[in-house]
Amino acid sequence: xxxxxxxxxxxxxxxxxxxxxxxxxxxxxxxxxxxxxxxxxxxxxxxxxxxxxxxxxxxxxxxxxxxxxxxxxxxxxxxxxxxxxxxxxxxxxxxxxxxxxxxxxxxxxxxxxxxxxxxxxxxxxxxxxxxxxxxxxxxxxxxxxxxxxxxxxxxxxxxxxxxxxxxxxxxxxxxxxxxxxxxxxxxxxxxxxxxxxxxxxxxxxxxxxxxxxxxxxxxxxxxxxxxxxxxxxxxxxxxxxxxxxxxxxxxxxxxxxxxxxxxxxxxxxxxxxxxxxxxxxxxxxxxxxxxxxxxxxxxxxxxxxxxxxxxxxxxxxxxxxxxxxxxxxxxxxxxxxxxxxxxxxxxxxxxxxx
Amino acid sequence: xxxxxxxxxxxxxxxxxxxxxxxxxxxxxxxxxxxxxxxxxxxxxxxxxxxxxxxxxxxxxxxxxxxxxxxxxxxxxxxxxxxxxxxxxxxxxxxxxxxxxxxxxxxxxxxxxxxxxxxxxxxxxxxxxxxxxxxxxxxxxxxxxxxxxxxxxxxxxxxxxxxxxxxxxxxxxxxxxxxxxxxxxxxxxxxxxxxxxxxxxxxxxxxxxxxxxxxxxxxxxxxxxxxxxxxxxxxxxxxxxxxxxxxxxxxxxxxxxxxxxxxxxxxxxxxxxxxxxxxxxxxxxxxxxxxxxxxxxxxxxxxxxxxxxxxxxxxxxxxxxx
Amino acid sequence: xxxxxxxxxxxxxxxxxxxxxxxxxxxxxxxxxxxxxxxxxxxxxxxxxxxxxxxxxxxxxxxxxxxxxxxxxxxxxxxxxxxxxxxxxxxxxxxxxxxxxxxxxxxxxxxxxxxxxxxxxxxxxxxxxxxxxxxxxxxxxxxxxxxxxxxxxxxxxxxxxxxxxxxxxxxxxxxxxxxxxxxxxxxxxxxxxxxxxxxxxxxxxxxxxxxxxxxxxxxxxxxxxxxxxxxxxxxxxxxxxxxxxxxxxxxxxxxxxxxxxxxxxxxxxxxxxxxxxxxxxxxxxxxxxxxxxxxxxxxxxxxxxxxxxxxxxxxxx
Numbered sequence: 004x005x006x007x008x009x010x011x012x013x014x015x016x017x018x019x020x021x022x023x024x025x026x027x028x029x030x031x032x033x034x035x036x037x038x039x040x041x042x043x044x045x046x047x048x049x050x051x052x053x054x055x056x057x058x059x060x061x062x063x064x065x066x067x068x069x070x071x072x073x074x075x076x077x078x079x080x081x082x083x084x085x086x087x088x089x090x091x092x093x094x095x096x097x098x099x100x101x102x103x104x105x106x107x108x109x110x111x112x113x114x115x116x117x118x119x120x121x122x123x124x125x126x127x128x129x130x131x132x133x134x135x136x137x138x139x140x141x142x143x144x145x146x147x148x149x150x151x152x153x154x155x156x157x158x159x160x161x162x163x164x165x166x167x168x169x170x171x172x173x174x175x176x177x178x179x180x181x182x183x184x185x186x187x188x189x190x191x192x193x194x195x196x197x198x199x200x201x202x203x204x205x206x207x208x209x210x211x212x213x214x215x216x217x218x219x220x221x222x223x224x225x226x227x228x229x230x231x232x233x234x235x236x237x238x239x240x241x242x243x244x245x246x247x248x249x250x251x252x253x254x255x256x257x258x259x260x261x262x263x264x265x266x267x268x269x270x271x272x273x274x275x276x277x278x279x280x281x282x283x284x285x286x287x288x289x290x291x292x293x294x295x296x297x298x299x300x301x302x303x304x305x306x307x308x309x310x311x312x313x314x315x316x317x318x319x320x321x322x323x324x325x326x327x328x329x330x331x332x333x334x335x336x337x338x339x340x341x342x343x344x345x346x347x348x349x350x351x352x353x354x355x356x357x
Numbered sequence: 358x359x360x361x362x363x364x365x366x367x368x369x370x371x372x373x374x375x376x377x378x379x380x381x382x383x384x385x386x387x388x389x390x391x392x393x394x395x396x397x398x399x400x401x402x403x404x405x406x407x408x409x410x411x412x413x414x415x416x417x418x419x420x421x422x423x424x425x426x427x428x429x430x431x432x433x434x435x436x437x438x439x440x441x442x443x444x445x446x447x448x449x450x451x452x453x454x455x456x457x458x459x460x461x462x463x464x465x466x467x468x469x470x471x472x473x474x475x476x477x478x479x480x481x482x483x484x485x486x487x488x489x490x491x492x493x494x495x496x497x498x499x500x501x502x503x504x505x506x507x508x509x510x511x512x513x514x515x516x517x518x519x520x521x522x523x524x525x526x527x528x529x530x531x532x533x534x535x536x537x538x539x540x541x542x543x544x545x546x547x548x549x550x551x552x553x554x555x556x557x558x559x560x561x562x563x564x565x566x567x568x569x570x571x572x573x574x575x576x577x578x579x580x581x582x583x584x585x586x587x588x589x590x591x592x593x594x595x596x597x598x599x600x601x602x603x604x605x606x607x608x609x610x611x612x613x614x615x616x617x618x619x620x621x622x623x624x625x626x627x628x629x630x631x632x633x634x635x636x637x638x639x640x641x642x643x644x645x646x647x648x649x650x651x652x653x654x655x656x657x658x659x660x661x662x663x664x665x666x667x668x669x670x671x672x673x674x675x676x677x678x679x
Numbered sequence: 680x681x682x683x684x685x686x687x688x689x690x691x692x693x694x695x696x697x698x699x700x701x702x703x704x705x706x707x708x709x710x711x712x713x714x715x716x717x718x719x720x721x722x723x724x725x726x727x728x729x730x731x732x733x734x735x736x737x738x739x740x741x742x743x744x745x746x747x748x749x750x751x752x753x754x755x756x757x758x759x760x761x762x763x764x765x766x767x768x769x770x771x772x773x774x775x776x777x778x779x780x781x782x783x784x785x786x787x788x789x790x791x792x793x794x795x796x797x798x799x800x801x802x803x804x805x806x807x808x809x810x811x812x813x814x815x816x817x818x819x820x821x822x823x824x825x826x827x828x829x830x831x832x833x834x835x836x837x838x839x840x841x842x843x844x845x846x847x848x849x850x851x852x853x854x855x856x857x858x859x860x861x862x863x864x865x866x867x868x869x870x871x872x873x874x875x876x877x878x879x880x881x882x883x884x885x886x887x888x889x890x891x892x893x894x895x896x897x898x899x900x901x902x903x904x905x906x907x908x909x910x911x912x913x914x915x916x917x918x919x920x921x922x923x924x925x926x927x928x929x930x931x932x933x934x935x936x937x938x939x940x941x942x943x944x945x946x947x948x949x950x951x952x953x954x955x956x957x958x959x960x961x962x963x964x965x966x967x968x969x970x971x972x973x974x975x976x977x978x979x980x981x982x983x984x985x986x987x988x989x990x991x992x993x994x995x996x
Contacts, residue, residue: 010837011796018839024373244790248855251742252804253777266794398874541729542901546945546957568875571947575955595951612879613949614904616931623908625879629844 025349032345038338042150042331049147058144065145066299070135072125076102078116124314124324134323136305137312146327149302153335156213156287157280160221165276167225172233173268176241177260186230193227199289206295213298216290220283229275233268240267270350277343281336288332302328359426360530360562361387361410361448366423368409375634379405379418381586384661387530387579392556392563394577394594396570396609400630402586403566404453407532410564411448412440428529446476446526453535456515459507466503469522476526492521495558496551513544517551524555530562537572549576570613574598579667582606585631585641591661592668602670604646640673681719683755684862684895685741686762689713690750692736710736712919713750715977720755720862723889723896725910725927727903727942733919734899738865741897742782743773754779754863778808781856785868787848791840797824798836801855808859823854827884846877850884857888865897870905882909903946907931912984915939921978925985935987 026032049065052058062070081096081103090096097103104114112118127134133142175186198220205211205219240246241264249259290296291303294311298304305328306315314321368380379402387393395403408414410425412432424431432443452458460468469492470485480488490500496517507515516536523531533552537545549572556563565576573580573594580597582590582605590603601607611624628645640646643655654673661669692711711733718724726734740747743765753762754776768776784790791800798820805816824832827850840848849869856864866885870878886909889896898909906913907927914924915938923936934940941960948955978986 011839014796014837014839014842244784244786245792247744248782248784248790248852249803251744251777251780251782252859253774253807254803258807263792267792398876542903543729543941543945546947549947550957569947570875571949574949574951575947598949598951608876610949612876614879614908615949616904616907616943616946617948617953620907620928623879625883626876627880629846629877630874 022349026345029345029348031341032348035338035341035343035345038334039342042335042338043154045147046150046154049144049151063141063144065140065148068141068144069139070125070131070141071139072122072128072135073119074100074122075117076100076120078102078104078107078112078114078118080104080114124321127323133327136308136324137314142305142323142327145300145305146302146331148300149305149328149331150335152213152298152301153284153287153332156217156220157283157339159214159217160224160283161276161280163218163221164224164229164279165272167222168227168229168275169233169265169268169272171226172230173237173260173264175230175234176237177256177264183234187234190227190230193223196223198223199286202286202290203293203295206290210297211290211295213287213296213301216287216296217283220286224279224282229279233271233275236271237264237268240264274343274346274350277339277346280339281343284332284336284339302332358389359386360389360391360428361564362424362426363406363410364424364426366406366409366425367421368405368414368423369419369421370415371417371419372634377633379586379633380409383423383583383586383588385581385588385591387562387564389529389562390556390560391579392553392565392577394573394580395564395566395583396568396573396580397583398568398630400585400633401583402633403583404534405586406583407450407534407564407566410532411444411450413444413450442476445472445523445528447528448530448532449523449526449528450532451519451523451534451536453538455519455536456512456539459515459518461507464504464506465510465518469503469518469525472522473525488525489521492524493518495524495555496520497547512540513548516540516544516548520548520552520555524559524561528561530564532564532566534566535568545572552576570609571615582609586633587641587659587671588661588669589642589671590669592665596665596668600665600668602664602668603642604648605642608647681722683717683762684720685718685755686751686753687717687741688715688751688753690715690737690740690752691748692733692740692745693748709919711740711747714914714916714919714921716914716921716924718863718895718897721889721893721895722912723898723910725898725900725906725913726916727900727906727913728916729901731918732916734916735867737916738782738867738897738899742780742865743777744782774808778804778859779862780865781859781861781863782865782867783849783852783856783869786872787845787852788840788872790852791848793840795839796836797838797840797843797851800840800851801858804855804859810859819858820854823858826857826888827851827854828880829854845873846881849873849881853881853884853888857892857894860892861894863895863897865899867899868901871900871902878905879908885909903931903943915942920988922988923986924978925982929982929985933982933985935981935985 052063053060060068062068077100079097079101082090085092090098102118102120104112110118121139123135123139124137125131125135131141131143133146135141136145171186175183201223202211202216202219209215246259246263249263287296287301288303288306291298291301292307292310294307296303306325309315309321309324314324363386364384366380366383367378370377370379381402383402383406385393395406397403405414405418408418409420412420412435414420420433423433425433427443427447432440435443459465466486466489469489470482473480473485473488486503489503493500493502498514498517498521502510502514502518510518520536536552537548540548552563553576555561565573567573577594579592580594581588582597582603584605590597590601590606597606598610601610608624608626612626614623624647626645626647631641631644639656640659643649643653646653659671659673662672664670690711691709691713694708694710695705696708697705714737716724726737728734736745739745741752752765754765755761756763765776798817801820801823802816805811805819810816811819820836821832824830824835829835829847829850835843840851843851852869869885870881873881882905885896888894896909898906900906903913910927912924912926913930914921915930915936916922917938923930923934923939930939931943934943937958937960940958944956944958978988980986
């Protein structure tokens with residue numbers, strides 16, 4: 004009889020392999036998967052670099068690290084009218100390696116002198132492949148930290164949300180009547196609520212940390228529209244003959260709910276999970292960007308800092324403060340979405356190309 | 358005069374798991390005015406044959422070899438526009454479950470008129486309506502049905518409308534693929550009656566495809582029995598029923614219960630039909646054959662051999678298929 | 680005269696169809712409109728009719744899946760040696776009673792949970808009713824797999840439904856159904872979705888098990904030929920009512936009700952030389968006559984154990 008378990012496991016393994024082959028056929032899904040894997044790799048890379056000592060924590064820590072970057076600057080005085088011999092427009096002065104005497108407050112330097120200044124935020128160099136921010140912190144390290152945050156937040160809130168919506172959806176389908184009516188109205192209500200403004204309000208009352216955000220997002224997501232979709236799936240399962248068979252045999256409602264209906268609703272729930280991760284990551288970025296989140300480092304925070312310190316409006320001059328973080332958010336959310344699309348083709352045979 | 362001659366038709370589908378050889382070396386002919394039956398169980402290839410005749414097989418299906426000679430002309434390899442001329446006005450088809458494929462938002466009459474317009478664009482609306490009324494008369498539908506929507510009709514009425522649709526462009530040959538499967542036995546009886554009447558009145562040729570051997574017995578003059586993509590027995594219906602030669606044919610006849618006659622003990626087949634993927638040649642029925650002897654070698658080549666007047670059986674070279 | 684396992688009197692199942700949000704009119708669909716029959720121990724009754732006649736609704740009511748609207752359904756209670764109405768059963772008693780009734784479904788692809796393996800599927804009834812210990816249960820599963828012809832059992836127990844053919848799945852359903860040795864099994868067209876060549880093996884299996892375990896069947900089908908093969912008696916249903924009920928051969932050779940005659944004469948015969956004569960019948964006429972029997976007049980016994988609903992065929996008898 005022990006071999007039975009092995010054979011069952013083997014069959015499940017084969018089924019997984021088949022699903023994987025199907026998933027591989029979806030080009031979009033594979034692209035998404037590569038993107039997600041890339042970012043996952045980033046998030047585990049950072050602790051490895053620190054642990055192996057390849058990176059000095061004092062320099063490379065994304066929050067408290069500091070990298071001294073000095074450079075020589077020529078002190079110039081920027082004219083009030085343009086164009087001049089040296090400068091064509093206001094954005095050309097001060098040029099690279101030049102510094103406007105008017106911005107020097109703590110120095111006795113005069114026009115024509117060469118002084119040494121701390122170059123922060125520093126553009127990408129061999130030591131810092133994505134440059135540093137205005138506090139001398141390595142941008143690449145920050146991206147990796149942000150990646151960790153994104154994954155943890157995303158997966159936590161997605162799991163919570165999917166857990167809630169699966170349970171509620173199945174219960175609504177199974178028990179029907181007043182229970183169903185109540186849960187559907189609750190869902191409608193939550194659907195109506197604009198999530199972001201709600202989060203703004205919450206952040207005004209309480210200091211939001213990443214964990215809090217994850218729970219709030221998970222709960223709101225879980226109580227919202229996905230309950231309705233899972234309920235419809237559960238309803239389809241409920242009328243299948245094998246459920247009738249269990250009822251005739253004498254199974255209790257709870258028994259049938261958990262051992263028959265729920266396992267057959269699970270694939271759809273998995274799909275939802277992947278899609279809700281994108282929402283979570285995007286929400287975090289928005290909140291951090293608005294400065295409403297109490298968090299040490301995240302992609303949204305990076306853009307927030309860039310904006311607050313005025314670097315966003317300098318055009319492409321300080322691109323490394325904005326582009327890496329922005330692209331990371333875009334790509335990771337896009338990546339998860341594409342994985343969801345790929346999974347959809349696995350679970351929904353009709354979408355497949357033969 | 359043969360309205361249709363199929364010679365050595367082979368058709369396969371490309372799937373993830375390999376090439377599925379749905380139709381293997383199928384040959385038969387249908388005379389003008391004749392009713393020809395194809396009987397077999399699920400997966401035997403009978404629907405694939407029907408689709409091949411009109412080259413309506415799925416995108417991953419392909420006729421790999423063979424000829425389909427309709428009205429003297431080989432239609433394999435024709436391009437889309439040439440095929441469109443033959444479809445419906447030469448050969449038309451009543452699909453399985455066709456009654457459910459009516460467009461729910463368009464009236465029945467209009468949908469039939471659409472089909473006629475495709476082939477006879479120069480006819481007027483009145484001429485078309487008159488034609489439809491004639492067709493409805495033949496299949497036993499009231500002319501008011503023209504202005505109804507599909508959901509207003511019963512299953513039997515929808516199916517009759519489907520037959521009218523198939524007749525709308527005066528085809529010479531109609532293929533009916535399980536036209537009565539979802540219908541009650543009383544309605545089925547009425548529909549079968551209509552089909553027979555239509556055939557006689559219009560002098561049509563009919564290919565009737567079914568898994569129900571009783572229907573084939575009543576509806577057809579000649580028939581073919583298919584198994585695993587091949588024709589295993591071919592000949593006049595009466596002959597095949599009174600003198601079945603292939604083991605599969607015998608098994609089919611022995612496993613069909615009847616409401617008349619003495620109650621007999623029936624026999625069943627074990628196992629299931631073989632997979633059609635990447636099949637080698639040879640006798641595909643051997644694993645389930647109840648008459649198999651020790652000397653039987655299933656890997657021998659099979660071909661149709663004449664055992665009676667126009668009566669052919671698929672036999673291996675060792676000549677054992679009794 | 681065998682004693683009765685089930686006695687059904689004037690079973691009714693009505694469905695209310697509301698006319699919409701603002702309409703007060705609720706029309707009623709009488710899916711089952713007052714039917715009565717008995718099934719003795721160890722015998723089988725075929726319920727034959729066309730789609731929409733109410734046979735599936737009857738099946739679901741008798742297997743206690745959906746509650747009936749009206750009527751009496753009595754089962755033989757072994758403890759009290761008398762007939763007992765199912766209305767009196769509740770809670771634990773009801774659950775215990777369910778050991779005696781099972782159902783085999785039509786669709787072999789949807790009647791087994793795709794995520795459970797075969798062993799668990801067949802074990803489930805034993806687990807629900809806490810029969811024996813784990814070892815006893817596994818042995819029972821092993822034995823019943825042998826009985827239904829899925830051998831060797833070790834090969835089938837760890838497998839999942841999608842790996843089995845339609846016929847094999849029905850055998851699993853039969854195994855699961857009969858492992859509790861119920862007294863009554865409702866069969867809802869269990870072979871109509873199977874290939875013709877394997878139907879007989881499934882039906883023979885069911886017939887043999889019925890004899891060995893003394894099980895009574897209510898066999899629902901639209902195919903009279905199949906009903907003839909499986910059942911001792913056949914009841915013909917039309918529009919929610921039974922129009923005729925008799926022993927199988929008697930019904931087929933001496934049908935009396937016009938609907939029965941029409942039904943029998945419509946069946947194609949697998950013999951090209953047989954001349955079939957259709958019995959003509961105007962259905963709308965028949966429908967209106969049957970509907971007008973609101974008094975639920977009982978059927979009349981025209982011959983030994985051969986009952987016909989006569990209110991609609993006055994003048995023929």
